[in-house]
Amino acid sequence: MAKNLVIVESPAKAKTIEKFLGKDFKVESSFGHISDLPSKELGVDVEGDFNPKYEVSTDKKAVVKKLKDLAKKAEMVWLASDEDREGEAIAWHLAETLKLDKEKTKRIVFHEITKSAILKAIENPRGIDYDLVDAQQARRVLDRIVGYELSPVLWRKVKGGLSAGRVQSVSVRLIVEKERDIQGFSPVASYRIDAEFSNEDGQSFKAKLPKNFSTKEEAQKFLEKNAQADFKVADLQQKPAKKSPAAPFTTSTLQQEASRKLYFSVSKTMTMAQRLYEAGLITYMRTDSVNLSDEAKKGAEAEIRNAYGDKYSKSRNYKGKAKGAQEAHEAIRPTNFAVHSVDIDYDQARLYDLIWKRSIASQMSEAELERTNVKISASTHKETFTANGEVITFDGFLKVYLEGTDDEDLDEQDGMLPAMKTNETLLNSYITATERYTRPPARYTEASLVKKLEELGIGRPSTYAPTISTIQNRNYVEKGTIDGEERNYSQLKLQDGTVNDVTLSEKVGSDKGKLVPTDIGMIVTDFLVNHFESILDYSFTAKVEADFDEIAEGKEDWKKMMRSFYDNFHPIVEDVKENADRESGERILGEDPKTGKRVSVRLGKFGPMVQIGTVDDEEKPQFASLSPDQQLNSITFEEAMDLFQLPKNLGNFEDEEVVVNNGRFGPYVKFGDAYVSLPKGTDPLSVELDDAIVLIKEKQKADAPIYMYKDLPVQKGKGRFGPYIKWNNLFINVNKKYDWDNLTDDEIVELIEVKIQKEIDKVIHNWEEEGIRVEKARWGRHNVIKGKIKVELAKTVDVTEMTLEEAAKLIEAKTPKKKARKKAAPKKAAAKKTTTKKTTAKKK
DNA sequence: CAGTGAGCGAGCTTCCGCTTGACTT
Numbered sequence: 001m002a003k004n005l006v007i008v009e010s011p012a013k014a015k016t017i018e019k020f021l022g023k024d025f026k027v028e029s030s031f032g033h034i035s036d037l038p039s040k041e042l043g044v045d046v047e048g049d050f051n052p053k054y055e056v057s058t059d060k061k062a063v064v065k066k067l068k069d070l071a072k073k074a075e076m077v078w079l080a081s082d083e084d085r086e087g088e089a090i091a092w093h094l095a096e097t098l099k100l101d102k103e104k105t106k107r108i109v110f111h112e113i114t115k116s117a118i119l120k121a122i123e124n125p126r127g128i129d130y131d132l133v134d135a136q137q138a139r140r141v142l143d144r145i146v147g148y149e150l151s152p153v154l155w156r157k158v159k160g161g162l163s164a165g166r167v168q169s170v171s172v173r174l175i176v177e178k179e180r181d182i183q184g185f186s187p188v189a190s191y192r193i194d195a196e197f198s199n200e201d202g203q204s205f206k207a208k209l210p211k212n213f214s215t216k217e218e219a220q221k222f223l224e225k226n227a228q229a230d231f232k233v234a235d236l237q238q239k240p241a242k243k244s245p246a247a248p249f250t251t252s253t254l255q256q257e258a259s260r261k262l263y264f265s266v267s268k269t270m271t272m273a274q275r276l277y278e279a280g281l282i283t284y285m286r287t288d289s290v291n292l293s294d295e296a297k298k299g300a301e302a303e304i305r306n307a308y309g310d311k312y313s314k315s316r317n318y319k320g321k322a323k324g325a326q327e328a329h330e331a332i333r334p335t336n337f338a339v340h341s342v343d344i345d346y347d348q349a350r351l352y353d354l355i356w357k358r359s360i361a362s363q364m365s366e367a368e369l370e371r372t373n374v375k376i377s378a379s380t381h382k383e384t385f386t387a388n389g390e391v392i393t394f395d396g397f398l399k400v401y402l403e404g405t406d407d408e409d410l411d412e413q414d415g416m417l418p419a420m421k422t423n424e425t426l427l428n429s430y431i432t433a434t435e436r437y438t439r440p441p442a443r444y445t446e447a448s449l450v451k452k453l454e455e456l457g458i459g460r461p462s463t464y465a466p467t468i469s470t471i472q473n474r475n476y477v478e479k480g481t482i483d484g485e486e487r488n489y490s491q492l493k494l495q496d497g498t499v500n501d502v503t504l505s506e507k508v509g510s511d512k513g514k515l516v517p518t519d520i521g522m523i524v525t526d527f528l529v530n531h532f533e534s535i536l537d538y539s540f541t542a543k544v545e546a547d548f549d550e551i552a553e554g555k556e557d558w559k560k561m562m563r564s565f566y567d568n569f570h571p572i573v574e575d576v577k578e579n580a581d582r583e584s585g586e587r588i589l590g591e592d593p594k595t596g597k598r599v600s601v602r603l604g605k606f607g608p609m610v611q612i613g614t615v616d617d618e619e620k621p622q623f624a625s626l627s628p629d630q631q632l633n634s635i636t637f638e639e640a641m642d643l644f645q646l647p648k649n650l651g652n653f654e655d656e657e658v659v660v661n662n663g664r665f666g667p668y669v670k671f672g673d674a675y676v677s678l679p680k681g682t683d684p685l686s687v688e689l690d691d692a693i694v695l696i697k698e699k700q701k702a703d704a705p706i707y708m709y710k711d712l713p714v715q716k717g718k719g720r721f722g723p724y725i726k727w728n729n730l731f732i733n734v735n736k737k738y739d740w741d742n743l744t745d746d747e748i749v750e751l752i753e754v755k756i757q758k759e760i761d762k763v764i765h766n767w768e769e770e771g772i773r774v775e776k777a778r779w780g781r782h783n784v785i786k787g788k789i790k791v792e793l794a795k796t797v798d799v800t801e802m803t804l805e806e807a808a809k810l811i812e813a814k815t816p817k818k819k820a821r822k823k824a825a826p827k828k829a830a831a832k833k834t835t836t837k838k839t840t841a842k843k844k
Numbered sequence: 845c846a847g848t849g850a851g852c853g854a855g856c857t858t859c860c861g862c863t864t865g866a867c868t869t
Contacts, residue, residue: 009863032863039858060863086862140860147859154858161857168859274864286862462861604849615850623849647846663846675846719869731869 002026005074007067007094009081012278013113017080020115021122026074028067030081034060035093037140042148044141046570050562052141056097064097071098076106078122083109084326085552089136092128112293112330113283135552138561142166142544145566146535149573150528157576158527158583159520159603163474166541167459167467169528172476173536174452175444176517176525185440189489191219195385195431197231197376203418204429207376207387212436216490219433223494225381231426234377234384241390242366245397247290247318248331248359251461252454254285257358259447260404262350266446267465272351273332280335281342282355286461287329288454290318292362296333300363303337308399314365333359357401364397372417376426389417406448435489443480443514458541476521484510519585519608519632527583531576535569589637597621601632601640608632610640627662629680642685650689658692660684671696707748714748716740727752730759767804774799774807 004025008014011029018027035054037043043053056064071077077100079091091107094100106125110117143166150164193209213219249257254273258264264272273285292300297315304313320327334356342352372389392398420426444452450464459467471477484507493500517525529536537543544565550556586602589610597613606625613621624643626635647661647670656672667684669676669692676692676699678684705713706725714727716734723740724731725748732755734740738747764782765774772786782799784807 011864030863033861036861037859082862090862136861143860145859149858151858155856163858165859278864460861462863466861606848609849611849620850625848661846665845668846670846677846717869722869724869726869733869 003075004078005067005070005076006078006080009087009090010284012280013284016113016280017118020118026070028070029063030067030090030094031060031063033057033086033090033093034064035097037144042144044144046145046566050141050559050566052137054093067094068098071100074104076104078125079105079107079128080109080121082328083111084328085132085136085139085548087328088129088132089140092130092133095128111289111291111328112295114293114295116295117293131554132552134558135548138551138558139544139548141562142565145562145569149570150532150535153531153573153577154524154527157580158524159605162520162524163470164524164528166535167453167463168470168474168476169525169536170456170458170538170540171449171453171467172471172517172521173525173529173538174449175471175477175515176522178441178443179517179522182440182443187437187440189435189437190214191216191433191492192436193219193222193385193431193433196429197385197387197426198429199418199420199426200424201418205387205389205417207374207385209383209385211383213433216433216435216492219492220499222381222383223431223433223492223499226378226428226431226494227497227499229378229380229428231376231378231385231428233374233420233422233424233426235373235375236420236422237373239371240393241369241371243369243396243398244366245316245361245364245401246358246403248292248333248362249355250288250290250320250331251286251464252288252450254332254355255450255464256406256447257354257404258351259445260406261354262347264347264351266450266468268347269351270465272345272348275345275348276342276352276355279342279344281339281352283331283333283335284329285332287327287332288320288325288461289327289329290320290331291327292318292333292359293330296330296337296359297363299337300360304360304364307340308364311394312364312396312399314363316363318362331359358403361397361401364400365394367392367396367398368394374417374420387417389415391416406442406445430493430495432494433492435491437487437489437508440509443511443516445514449515456538456541457545471521475518476524477515477517479513480511480516481513482509482511482516484508519603522633523583523585523603526585527580530583531580532572585632587632589635589640592641599637599640601626601635603632610635610643612644625662627684628666645685648685650687650692653689653693653696658689658696660687660692669695674699706743707745709749709752714752716743725751730755764799765802765804765807767807770804770808772804772807774802 002023002025004021006014006017006021006025006027007030008017008027009030009032011031014027014029018025021027034056036057037052038055041053045051045053077098079094081087081090081094087109095105107128108121108125110121147163147165150169151162154162154164190212191214192212195207195209196204197207198204213222247253251270255266255269258269258272259266270285273282276282277285301313301315318331332355334352337356337360340356342349344352370391370393372391374387374389376385376387378385442448446468449468453459453464453467472479486505487508488503488505490501490503493502525536534540547556547561551558551561584602584604585608586600588598588600590599591597592599592612595612597617599610599612600614601608601610603609604623608626608630609623610626611621611623613619615621622644624640624646626632626640626643630639643662647659650658650660650669652658653671657670659670660678661668661670662684663675665677666680667678667682667687669678669687671692674696676695678687678695702717703715706716707714709727712728714725716723716725718724719731723734725734725743726732730752732751734743734751738751743751762775763773764776765772767773770786772784775783775785784802
């Protein structure tokens with residue numbers, strides 16, 4: 001038995017450290033936090049002294065049990081979680097939960113996973129820093145209070161199931177305000193002047209005028225002035241310049257670069273990085289530090305000298321400037337610089353390549369450039385043209401890597417200019433005046449939102465990716481596709497002494513995959529900004545972070561801070577709950593020509609809707625849902641009225657009615673009992689019977705059984721998780737090993753039989769008569785299942801001895817106790833309701 | 845999966861950060 005137990009946060013880290021420490025040390029992982037506030041209640045004593053109620057998280061019970069056993073046997077327990085607020089709290093929760101003996105417990109910290117750093121840490125243990133722990137408790141409790149007090153206000157005043165929080169609500173606000181900036185933007189046109197000249201040797205180059213002309217007339221006049229002009233080099237300046245490499249990657253900059261260069265989503269970047277980390281190829285991927293260990297710098301230097309030569313090497317230190325950075329780790333870098341590339345999964349390899357290059361470049365010398373600025377004067381007017389050239393005289397770090405940019409307006413790269421002398425006569429080949437429009441602000445991408453959040457100090461490396469998923473899952477924001485519009489612009493061209501006018505066209509405003517707010521996102525943001533301005537303030541996090549820092553330094557008591565925050569915040573919550581109007585995004589569009597009743601749109605219980613009439617009318621109002629691609633704030637009266645034509649009966653096909661309608665998942669055609677989705681964005685009113693029949697036939701063909709197995713049909717399709725085959729309600733994913741388009745009968749049988757065996761292996765108990773069974777489930781847990789009802793058990797529950805009575809009891813407890821509400825609503829409806837509920841819950 | 849929408853009112857929803865990994869259609 002090892003004498004020492006070391007506890008770190010991540011299992012991959014545990015593995016590495018164990019190698020450094022030898023056989024007297026056993027290194028285990030806590031898998032992050034082990035305790036947290038309960039999810040079903042506030043869990044904070046707001047009346048009293050804000051005492052938090054901590055519980056061991058259900059999925060950590062087994063971990064805690066294991067660590068407890070090991071700790072009992074060890075002579076010394078070393079708490080080695082990260083040296084930041086959260087890490088300190090983890091160490092504290094471990095000490096409390098495992099009931100560690102103070103004499104036998106030591107707290108150690110290190111910022112890099114190197115042998116020397118670990119050994120040094122072991123020699124310099126300390127106790128738990130309770131000030132830092134308190135700072136974490138303040139952070140945790142504040143987030144809980146904000147989230148769990150604001151969300152219910154939204155349920156009452158906007159719509160059920162919504163959520164608000166310090167991070168997510170501000171993220172959505174950023175996107176909403178950006179969208180409004182874009183909507184409110186009106187482009188201004190002006191004329192940009194470009195020219196081409198050639199020197200006495202006949203070598204040509206491009207130049208431009210530093211100013212634009214606001215009208216076509218002025219531009220025309222200017223071009224005409226140049227028709228008879230002589231041109232010469234009025235001024236020529238050459239100066240050396242330097243470019244320095246960017247700092248090594250943090251989580252945020254890695255996400256941005258992977259988005260710009262590899263087109264990865266933020267979550268894809270993190271998944272790929274996690275794999276590389278687990279394979280021991282890179283350092284920890286959730287970090288806000290740009291620091292490299294001495295060992296890493298030496299490794300990079302050796303590799304640079306070896307691969308590129310001594311003059312390419314330059315040791316550099318980088319300073320972090322991110323707000324609220326806690327720097328518990330190194331920057332993201334390869335663990336071994338000698339590994340230039342890795343032969344694994346394609347995307348992992350590409351991400352590794354990016355990390356390797358960025359890290360290596362960060363330790364390389366500057367690139368040296370020669371910049372040339374030329375001013376060109378004309379004999380007939382005072383304006384001067386300019387031409388800029390750039391020549392790389394020593395490539396330095398550029399040999400390896402250049403950081404990408406988000407700037408869309410970037411001029412084409414300055415290239416080389418031909419040799420020229422001051423006063424040299426130049427020949428003009430042409431001058432153009434092109435109508436250019438100012439551009440609206442750019443919408444956020446996932447990665448540029450992360451960048452903005454980091455600048456504001458909002459969120460942490462471990463939460464950037466989840467936050468972006470949350471605001472999309474909550475339907476506040478979506479990745480939109482916006483079709484651009486054609487726009488004409490004119491271009492005047494002076495050539496051979498005459499000015500010609502042409503009209504050209506360009507596509508503007510198209511955007512793909514950018515973050516766009518939904519109706520709900522806008523309504524919720526408006527509501528929160530109106531009533532909780534201080535929480536939605538972009539500097540709210542920065543302000544409370546300053547308080548947390550005071551607490552961490554021991555200068556402020558965390559409970560006092562919470563009291564002053566809460567006494568301010570809570571009365572506002574109560575007041576808004578009581579007095580604020582509902583926020584429904586209502587717009588009145590006009591009057592129904594038939595009845596004269598009011599036509600309005602608003603957010604209803606089930607989403608955006610249009611209604612004719614009001615509740616005060618004698619007759620019940622008519623309702624219709626907006627289609628998924630329509631917005632409350634932009635729908636027109638005509639579009640709204642059209643929605644009442646649905647569902648529309650198109651006629652009959654094979655003796656069945658064909659009906660077109662908008663559903664929860666977009667427009668669809670119903671044919672008998674079968675549903676066929678229409679392509680996204682289709683206007684259901686434009687669909688004719690013939691179109692529908694084509695679609696129905698296609699669908700029938702696609703659904704046609706490809707094989708019969710045990711007298712049951714086998715179908716194939718492509719779902720969210722790739723190609724699959726379906727048999728007897730079993731979905732079987734078909735991986736790349738198989739040719740899904742041309743599956744042979746043998747392969748189909750093989751796939752089905754393997755799946756059946758898997759299903760059988762899952763079952764631990766099966767009481768067929770009662771229809772209750774116990775199955776293996778995710779994360780080493782088990783489920784008790786009866787029909788649609790599923791009870792997920794904690795990891796620690798041993799099910800091998802479970803009896804039917806126990807299982808039935810569990811099912812009983814979970815069975816919805818529904819009173820028979822109305823005679824008209826039979827059991828079927830109730831059953832249906834639970835199913836819908838389940839599927840929506842699963843989706844989240 | 846493809847309905848509904850007010851009102852009875854019960855019973856549900858929710859946060860941010862630290863981890864990993866089995867599972868969706």
